[in-house]
Structures are given as C-alpha cells and as structure tokens.
Amino acid sequence: MGCGASVPETGVPAPANKSPSKLTAENVASVERAEEAARTPRGRMEDWTEQDTAAWLASLPLDDDVRAKLQGCKGTDLVRFDKEPNAASKFDITGERAEKLVDHVRAALYSASSPVPRPSRGISHGSLASKHSFKRVAAAADELDVMKRTTSEQRRAALHDQAVSKRRSIGRQLSKRASGIRAPVSDDLDSASTLTNMAAILHEQGNVQRALEMYERALGIRERLLPADHEDTAATLVDMAAVLQDLDARSRALGLYQRGVAMYEKRYGEAAAAAQAPPDGARRPALPVGLALATALAEMAALQCELAQHAAAVRTYERCAQVRGAELGPAHEHTLLALSDAAETYRELGDASTAKDLHLQVLAAQEAAEEDGDAGLVAAPTLFKLSQVLHDLKEYDAAIETVERVLALKVDVLGPDHVDLETTLRQLARYYADAGARDKALECYERALGIQEAAKDPEHVDCAVTKADMGELLLASAGGDEDVARALGLFEEAAQIKEDAFGLADAETAAALADHARALGRAGQHGAAVERWERCVEALEGKYGGSHGEVATALHSLSRALQAVGGQDDRALQVAKRALLIEGRAISKISSLRGLNAVHATASGALSIPTSVTEAGEGSAVAG
Incomplete structure (x- = not known):
C-alpha cells in the first residue's frame, strides 16, 4: 500500500541468544x-x-x-x-x-x-x-x-x-x-513496527490471513500507546483494508478505509494549518501526511466503485484531486489522474456532461505540459476517454475528431503499422459506423485487421473479434448478396479461430458460434443456422454441463431456428421442452406450436458468455 507507517529504523529484533542473521x-x-x-x-x-x-x-x-x-x-x-x-x-x-x-x-x-x-x-x-x-x-x-x-x-x-x-x-x-522471522512477544511501538513490516512481507507472499493477524496485533498496540488519530494508526488501518480486500471482505475493508481516512484528514488539517509558505512565494514542500491521505482516498474510491457506490466514489476522487492539487500542484500527473478517475466515475453514473468537462480540464493541463517540452503520448489516454464521453452524448463528429487525434499521435510516435494502433482504429471504426460512414468504418476495420495479422498472427483471437465486428457492419448495411456472403464468411472465420484457440467447450467459442448462427438466420439461411446453434449448445454443454441456464437459452434459440426451417415442428417442440426442464418451467405450456411461440416470447435469457455482436432487441448472447 502507498500509505506506509512512519517506522523507526530499529529493525527486527534478533531471537534471544542468537546473532542477527544478515546476508553480507x-x-x-x-x-x-x-x-x-x-x-x-x-x-x-x-x-x-x-x-x-x-x-x-x-x-x-x-x-x-x-x-x-x-x-x-x-x-x-x-x-x-x-x-x-x-x-x-x-x-x-x-x-x-x-x-x-x-x-x-x-x-x-x-x-x-x-x-x-x-x-x-x-x-x-x-x-x-x-x-x-x-x-x-x-x-x-x-x-x-x-x-x-x-x-x-x-x-x-x-x-x-x-x-x-x-x-x-x-x-x-x-x-x-x-x-520466518519470529514475531515479537512484547507490546511496544517497536514491536508494532516490526509486526507491520512482517505483515507487509507476508501479504506480498500471499499469506494473507497471517498478514491480517499481524496487522490486527499492531493496530491494537498503536491504538493503545499512540495519541488518538495518529498517522501510524491510520496507516495500519489502510494496510489492513488492502488485506481484507484480498480476502474478499470488501465491506469491512471499506470501513477501515473510512476510519483511516478520517484520521489522516484530522492530522492533515493540523499539519496544513501549521505549515508556512516559503518567503519567496514558491510552493511549500508537500506534506507526507497529505500524500498518505491522497493515496488512501484513491484506494478507497476504487473500492467504492467495486461496490457500485459510484456517487460516494465521485466525492472521494474529487477530494483526492483536491489534496493532491494542494500538495503536488493542479497540473501534477497524480492530480490529473484523480480527476480522470472522477470523470470516469461520473460517466458510470450517467453524467456524461460533467465527465466531459473534467476530461477537458485534464487534457488542457496535459497539453500545456507538452508545450513546455514534455511532448509524447501523455494526452492520448485522456483523448480516448473523452471520445467515449462524446460518443455517449451522441456528438459523433467530435468523437471521431478526437479519436483521429489519438491515432495521429500514435502514428507520429510509433509509426503507421504499430500494433498499438489496432485498438484506436477499431474504436474509430465503431464511431464511423454509428455516424453512418460505412465505407470509412470498413476501411478502419481492414487497416486494424492488417496490423493484427502482421504483428500477431492471422489466427490470433484479436483478429476474430475484428472480423466479427466487420461482419456485423457488413450485414447491417448490406448493399447486396456480395456483402452478405462476405459477412457470413467473416463470422465463420471468427468462430473457427476461437474454437482453434480455446477449444469447443469454451464460452468464447460459444459466443462466436452464436454470432455466426444469428447472422445466418438474419440472412435467411435457417438450415445452416440450425447447425451452428447445435454446435453452440454442444460448446455450452461442454463448458457448463447439460443443466446450465445458458444451455437452456441456447436451446430456445435452436428451437426458433428449427421452426424457421419448416417441417421441424416436432423437433422444435422437443428442444423447447428440454430448455423448460432446465429452467424448471412447466412442459404442459407447450403442447402446441402456439404455446411454443408464447414460451419463446417469455424465454429467460441474458447469458453471461461474451459476445462481440448483439442483435438489436436481444437480451441474451446466444438468444436468437
């Protein structure tokens, strides 16, 4: 953790009647x-x-x-x-x-x-x-x-x-x-320092439970012997919180963060009030307790985001930025990082306008630093995040312009064929597609795919994702049979790459098969879609077993595909009955095709398996 305690350099006491063990x-x-x-x-x-x-x-x-x-x-x-x-x-x-x-x-x-x-x-x-x-x-x-x-x-x-x-x-x-150093048996402040040192080592080694026990003992000593709200006690609380997070006790960890931050806040207020600015008007040296407070605030905000407490996390990030601005300066990279995190949290809350304002503030500071000679890619991540917010606000032209700036920065520094360009190109392609610029979107996808195939391998899974995205764009804006055929070919290649990379019994493979099956159905090739849905079911059964809810959702999609083929009504009914058995629903509801259609309309279904393509109106990754 960044909030380490102030530790006397007394070291670890040697065991009785033994010399300290040193490796000279x-x-x-x-x-x-x-x-x-x-x-x-x-x-x-x-x-x-x-x-x-x-x-x-x-x-x-x-x-x-x-x-x-x-x-x-x-x-x-x-x-x-x-x-x-x-x-x-x-x-x-x-x-x-x-x-x-x-x-x-x-x-x-x-x-x-x-x-x-x-x-x-x-x-x-x-x-x-x-x-x-x-x-x-x-x-x-x-x-x-x-x-x-x-x-x-x-x-x-x-x-x-x-x-x-x-x-x-x-x-x-x-x-x-x-x-293996023996824990001290005395309960003095030197022993507390030794305990926290040992706890930190154990935490690094993965012995989390033992680390927690040592932190708890050190905390007891410090709370008993140190003044109230001492920064060493606060540091112990923050370090314990990090250990509890690794033990998945996040609610308890948050409580410790809050206690530690409250102690740091009190001591920081006292230290800031006592600190005097240099007579020449220069910035005073940063207060260690202020930096420790800022680090604890950043860690607490990240935990609040994990717990979906985004409103609280925004306030914590903003306080972190305020403290860092006071101690390090408003344009310091750590201050700007806290502002960027706050912007991303506002976006999670749906407040894209505030997120945009904060990203612009960060960008202005970064660009000013570049003018002072610190040029490079430092502003690229901010520009990328800003483009996402602009896209959320449906400011497509501005989003495209912003991502193009990122692309130009990367090309200038890394070259036109560097592998790091692929993510930017794919994002730019999506924005072009949403803005209705189909040809430009395809051009970006093709350029990204060329970089991926040259830098990685034509069979790399990242190529599969790009191919699926290209296939969806071609299918959604198909100008004729040629576009449809190319789209289906891309989906098939993506599914094969995933299967070769992960095996059939894998969620990624199942998602790619579902993409292909859904695309075949939209193209009217229902017979081929049935074969893909059957293989998707097989993949999910291999991954989760035959009684999993995601298998049931894929079975509903297979049943619908069988109906679309025609002449497969009996089999469609049997497949749907199996799906209902998995879901624990009554089979009697689908004694007829009319009942089957009603069941499909209410089929449960948001699968958790990943998918690169989601058809409008579909709640499931494999529903189709």
Missing part, C-alpha cells in the same frame, strides 16, 4: 563460490552420466533422502526439472525441497559453461521483493541490496542467465527467511 556481500560471494564448486561435472548437463550426477548431488546441501531418491539419475533427468514444473514430484520430492533442488539444477544448467546462451526468464523486481516491505526492515538491508542488484542487472539486456539464476535462488531464500 561476503556471504553472497561465499554462496556463489559454493554453487560454482558444486558444479563438478564437466560438459553439458544433458551429457552427464550417473556418476557425474551422483558426484554433483553429493556436493549440494540437500537432505540425504533427496539424494537417495535421485540415485541412478542422469543429466537428462535433471534437465526435466527445469522444463517440467512437476518433474520433481515424480521422484516423490515436493514442496520446499523440490524448489531448492530446481534452483540448483538451473544454476548449473545456465552456468557460464553452457554452450548455448539461454534467453532471459524475465524475473521482475516485484517477484523478488515487496514493493514496500524490505524498505522498512533495517535488519534486511543487506538482503535489499541483493534484490536491487538483481533488478538492475535484469534490466540490462546483456545479462547472462547465470547471474539471474543465482539471484533468483538467493531472493527466494531471503523471502522465506524474512517470513
């Missing part, structure tokens, strides 16, 4: 020498004999039973530990012992003696160290140096995997050591 530079060098010495066999690991493997295992700090289980292994068996995640389990080696063994294998496999350099495995700083925890644990200062060294080395393109593998092993060991 000398220790790191010793570890690396030990690893190098452990790789006694020569040549590629793939060529190691049983004797080579046994000698290498004997030199490692492994349990005797692990060596016994690996007796008789060759180098080819060890290589599988790197390529197959569960290879060690086949030797009945699991958990921490398996992780340790894999680390040693990779250290040897990617050593400098490897004849073929291995590509970087992309270790990120976030996977090695907490974004805030190690900064607050003085006893882990040496460990943090190792983490930082790993990150800086990783960012250099020329880094060999030997160093990466070693640092990964060290980082994993440090992380486990940190989480």
Whole structure:
C-alpha cells in the first residue's frame, strides 16, 4: 500500500541468544563460490552420466533422502526439472525441497559453461521483493541490496542467465527467511513496527490471513500507546483494508478505509494549518501526511466503485484531486489522474456532461505540459476517454475528431503499422459506423485487421473479434448478396479461430458460434443456422454441463431456428421442452406450436458468455 507507517529504523529484533542473521556481500560471494564448486561435472548437463550426477548431488546441501531418491539419475533427468514444473514430484520430492533442488539444477544448467546462451526468464523486481516491505526492515538491508542488484542487472539486456539464476535462488531464500522471522512477544511501538513490516512481507507472499493477524496485533498496540488519530494508526488501518480486500471482505475493508481516512484528514488539517509558505512565494514542500491521505482516498474510491457506490466514489476522487492539487500542484500527473478517475466515475453514473468537462480540464493541463517540452503520448489516454464521453452524448463528429487525434499521435510516435494502433482504429471504426460512414468504418476495420495479422498472427483471437465486428457492419448495411456472403464468411472465420484457440467447450467459442448462427438466420439461411446453434449448445454443454441456464437459452434459440426451417415442428417442440426442464418451467405450456411461440416470447435469457455482436432487441448472447 502507498500509505506506509512512519517506522523507526530499529529493525527486527534478533531471537534471544542468537546473532542477527544478515546476508553480507561476503556471504553472497561465499554462496556463489559454493554453487560454482558444486558444479563438478564437466560438459553439458544433458551429457552427464550417473556418476557425474551422483558426484554433483553429493556436493549440494540437500537432505540425504533427496539424494537417495535421485540415485541412478542422469543429466537428462535433471534437465526435466527445469522444463517440467512437476518433474520433481515424480521422484516423490515436493514442496520446499523440490524448489531448492530446481534452483540448483538451473544454476548449473545456465552456468557460464553452457554452450548455448539461454534467453532471459524475465524475473521482475516485484517477484523478488515487496514493493514496500524490505524498505522498512533495517535488519534486511543487506538482503535489499541483493534484490536491487538483481533488478538492475535484469534490466540490462546483456545479462547472462547465470547471474539471474543465482539471484533468483538467493531472493527466494531471503523471502522465506524474512517470513520466518519470529514475531515479537512484547507490546511496544517497536514491536508494532516490526509486526507491520512482517505483515507487509507476508501479504506480498500471499499469506494473507497471517498478514491480517499481524496487522490486527499492531493496530491494537498503536491504538493503545499512540495519541488518538495518529498517522501510524491510520496507516495500519489502510494496510489492513488492502488485506481484507484480498480476502474478499470488501465491506469491512471499506470501513477501515473510512476510519483511516478520517484520521489522516484530522492530522492533515493540523499539519496544513501549521505549515508556512516559503518567503519567496514558491510552493511549500508537500506534506507526507497529505500524500498518505491522497493515496488512501484513491484506494478507497476504487473500492467504492467495486461496490457500485459510484456517487460516494465521485466525492472521494474529487477530494483526492483536491489534496493532491494542494500538495503536488493542479497540473501534477497524480492530480490529473484523480480527476480522470472522477470523470470516469461520473460517466458510470450517467453524467456524461460533467465527465466531459473534467476530461477537458485534464487534457488542457496535459497539453500545456507538452508545450513546455514534455511532448509524447501523455494526452492520448485522456483523448480516448473523452471520445467515449462524446460518443455517449451522441456528438459523433467530435468523437471521431478526437479519436483521429489519438491515432495521429500514435502514428507520429510509433509509426503507421504499430500494433498499438489496432485498438484506436477499431474504436474509430465503431464511431464511423454509428455516424453512418460505412465505407470509412470498413476501411478502419481492414487497416486494424492488417496490423493484427502482421504483428500477431492471422489466427490470433484479436483478429476474430475484428472480423466479427466487420461482419456485423457488413450485414447491417448490406448493399447486396456480395456483402452478405462476405459477412457470413467473416463470422465463420471468427468462430473457427476461437474454437482453434480455446477449444469447443469454451464460452468464447460459444459466443462466436452464436454470432455466426444469428447472422445466418438474419440472412435467411435457417438450415445452416440450425447447425451452428447445435454446435453452440454442444460448446455450452461442454463448458457448463447439460443443466446450465445458458444451455437452456441456447436451446430456445435452436428451437426458433428449427421452426424457421419448416417441417421441424416436432423437433422444435422437443428442444423447447428440454430448455423448460432446465429452467424448471412447466412442459404442459407447450403442447402446441402456439404455446411454443408464447414460451419463446417469455424465454429467460441474458447469458453471461461474451459476445462481440448483439442483435438489436436481444437480451441474451446466444438468444436468437
């Protein structure tokens, strides 16, 4: 969390009668020498004999039973530990012992003696160290140096995997050591700081419940020993709220955010009143408590949006922007971010006019910054959001002009064929279509599809989405049989791409099949539509089972398609009866075709499966 407590740099107390455990530079060098010495066999690991493997295992700090289980292994068996995640389990080696063994294998496999350099495995700083925890644990200062060294080395393109593998092993060991530090038994403020540091580490590692317990204990200490509304207590409440969100206790988390924000507000008011502006009229330094308040407000507003409390979220975002404006300046990127979030929340509330005004305010500040020499794509996201609001207001010409500005910015910076242009082109195509400019819309779709196919793959799922959008445009504005045939071909290709990518038993595949079936029905090809609806039902049954509500909705669509074919009334009745059985409705209602039509008219149906095309008047993704 961004609202960290003010923590004394006293570190984590060492256990009684033991020296503090530190990993100094000398220790790191010793570890690396030990690893190098452990790789006694020569040549590629793939060529190691049983004797080579046994000698290498004997030199490692492994349990005797692990060596016994690996007796008789060759180098080819060890290589599988790197390529197959569960290879060690086949030797009945699991958990921490398996992780340790894999680390040693990779250290040897990617050593400098490897004849073929291995590509970087992309270790990120976030996977090695907490974004805030190690900064607050003085006893882990040496460990943090190792983490930082790993990150800086990783960012250099020329880094060999030997160093990466070693640092990964060290980082994993440090992380486990940190989480294994014994919690303090005393109830003083130093212990509270240690508890919050440990809780932050545990939270990063995914041990959320244990992190919550430590935060709760730290909160109790701070509430008892610190003055009321102290910022350290507020920070603990905010950090606890983040943990509770991960436990899906969002209502309780919101309550903690509100308590923490109230404490920050009081302390911020006091600090702002006491702060004096510099005599030269310059902006005073930002108050730490103000920045902590703003971060807590932003996090609380995001949670309020998740809970659909958009009216409250708007006020929270606006207060966040107000505080950041006072502390960082009205044109600071963090201030503008809060205003942008407020604008998006107003849009969720249906207040497009206010959203438009806020986006224009953000855009003006960003453009002024660009005039000062900070040119680039900084305004592109704001322009894109502004175009959506203008479209909501049915100001189609202005929306098109705004997206064209985004496109021009991207082309200027990235080039005319960059993959990042595809989203902008597809949005522009939709706006052209809504404005009735069919040919321009098709041109944008075709350009986006060309970029997707060149940059990704013609069979990429993003190509399927674009093809379905093009098919819908062609079908809705068909000027003749040629447009209809092209549209149906695009829908068929999109469905095949989705099926190849996800398999038949997938919601995305079912949605694409439904799109195709619906398009065939609109084109009057009811027989082909029946076949598509049958395959859609099969996809949904594979995904959800035969008794799911979405299967029932697809069955209603299949029944309607059978009626449209003609001569399939009996089968249409049977299909509809099955749909009613799934929905728990009375079969007696459809003893005749007239009753069947009445049932279709009241069929339940908003399917949750995704769809790229929704026919006007349809409530379901597969209803047709």
